[in-house]
Each structure stands twice: as C-alpha cells, then as structure tokens.
Amino acid sequence: PGGGLAQRWFDDKTATLCRWITCLMPLYAWYVTRYHHTAFVFTFHPWLLYAWLTLPEKHNSPRILWAGLGTGLAGLFQPVLLPIMGGISFVLLIGALVGEKWGAFTAILSAGILTLLALTPWTIRNYQVHGRLLLIKDSFGKEFWMGNNPHATGTGYAEGGDIEITNKYPPKSLALQGKVPEIVLMEALQKEAWAYCKAEPDKFVERTAKKILWFWTATPTRFERSTGDSEALRFRLLQISYWSLFLFLMLVAAIRFRPWKQEYILILGFYFVLYSIIYGITHVGQARFRGEIEYIFLPAVASGALILWQWLNISKGRPNLRD
DSSP states (O other), X not given: OHHHHHHHHSOXXXXXXXXXXXXXXXXXHHHTTSOSHHHHHHHHHHHHHHHHHHTTTOOOHHHHHHHHHHHHHHHHHOTTHHHHHHHHHHHHHHHHHHTTOHHHHHHHHHHHHHHHHHHHHHHHHHHHHHSSOOSSOOTHHXXXXXXXXXXXXXXXXXXXXXXXXXXXXXXXXXXXXXXXXXXXXXXXXXHHHHHHHHHOHHHHHHHHHHHHHHHHSOOOGGGSOOSTTOHHHHTHHHHHHHHHHHHHHHHHHHHHOOOOOHHHHHHHHHHHHHHHHHHHSSOBOOHHHHHTTGGGGHHHHHHHHHHHHHXXXXXXXXXXXXX
C-alpha cells in the first residue's frame, strides 16, 4: 500500500523506491520479531488509509468490507486509528455528498457502518463489565496522569528509565485500586492529573510543547526505558540516523518537487496535528508511537531521494534516473 500511496501522490519511480524503503525500514524489522500488537498496527494502517482514499473511486464490495471491518478490527489493537480513519472518511463522505456522487457516498457510509458493527461486540462487553458505554478501553486516565503529574518526565518512566513513573511516584488515586471498578480508578487518575494541570497551566503548556518536540525528534536518553528490551536505547543511534535522513529527504522533496498533491499535504497536516495532540497531552519515548505513522512520510522520502540522485547524476553528466 505504501507504493500505491506513493504512486497516487507522486509517480511510478517514486512508488518503486518507496516499496524498497519500506522493506528496509529498521523499525519494521524489529517489531515483526516481537509478540506485540504494534506489528499488527504497522500492517493495518497503510492498507486502511489506501482503502479509504480509493473507496470513492473504486467502491466495490471487497474494498468496502476491508475499509469498514478492517478499521474496526484495527481499532481494537490501536484506538488511535479510529479518529484518523474516522476523520478522513468523514471528509470523503461530505465530499461525495456535495459532489452528488451517490455511489461513493453509499460506499463510504456502508464502510463506516461496518466499522461500528465490528466494534459493537467489544462495546457490549464493556457495557456489561463497566456498566457504562465505553467504545474500546478506559486507560486514558492513566496515560494522561503519566504525562501530567508533579514528577512527570515526558515519558512513561522516571529519570533513569528503570522504573515506571506510576511505580516510583504513585498517584494518590492509586489508593482506590482494588476498592473501586477499574473505570472509576481511571477517572480518578484523570481528574487528579487535570487538577494539577489547572493548578499550573504554564507548566502544562511547557510539558506539552516539550513532548511534541521529542515526539518528532528524539527523547533524551535519561528518560527512555532502560529495562527489558530497551530498544529505544539499544537502537537509538540507528533510529536518529534514519529519521534525520528522512527529514532531510522530505525537505529536498518539499523544495524541488512540484506540484505536491493537495490530498497528501492535507493528510500530512492531519497526522501531524492529531498525533501531536495525542502524545503531547500523554507521554512519549517509545519508538512505536511515531513508528505507526512513519509510512506516511515514505513517499516524500522516496521522492527526495530520487531528486538527490538526479542532482548527483546531472553533476557527473550521467542520464537522469527519472528518464
């Protein structure tokens, strides 16, 4: 799907190179060796985006089923996928309605209904367990507290990375553990963190800005997990190196490739804003957080690499690779 997206937004040669870059991505190679839901998210995400974007053009039954049921299933692994695909599908639905493209409108609406149907059994289970409507999971309170408390580092760990922040500096709400339902405990953690944010709004803004910066660059080593696989430390140099190269190549493409498709620009902006908000108000520090969406940048990376290769060939009097 990465190649399909690159072909949609750039050209055939960019699509070919994008596929090769995907095969060589260090983060993908690492997580397929882990028994972790991240590998499934890496797999689902680009296919789902491609399915939704092409649904207005090719609204056949298999594509509707994949976009709809696939999004619901993937949302159970990673709920962040739901606002992403939900936002994109909503814009597509409005576009089809305004353009009176009834075939596309029906297909997008049908896929959206299928997403809700895929989530329904788990939502019913949640209602039976928690006694209230809960789409997927209730852990936001804990994640919010981990990123917003008097001892918050910006990651889920205390300085040194050897112990989780909730274990080294237990929140007051943790005294409720075992005495109240889980969802009530999560609400208490959220209220405790929110009270701290309201008490010191300037520090909340500072922390949030810091986490956004770290999300798109790199987290200081003293705040990254140093126990278990500690992949953020073991492969830190590799991760920083390839991400820095990606940023440079994207800058080359931004300067030299014309015109960029408006759809691609809007999606990049949407991803940037949404993920900045989500991880800015919670916590950062794990490679998989940004890794889930790094595929979206690969078309621009591939385009920048081809442009750079073209410059080198021209300077040496060789044929243009794009010819």
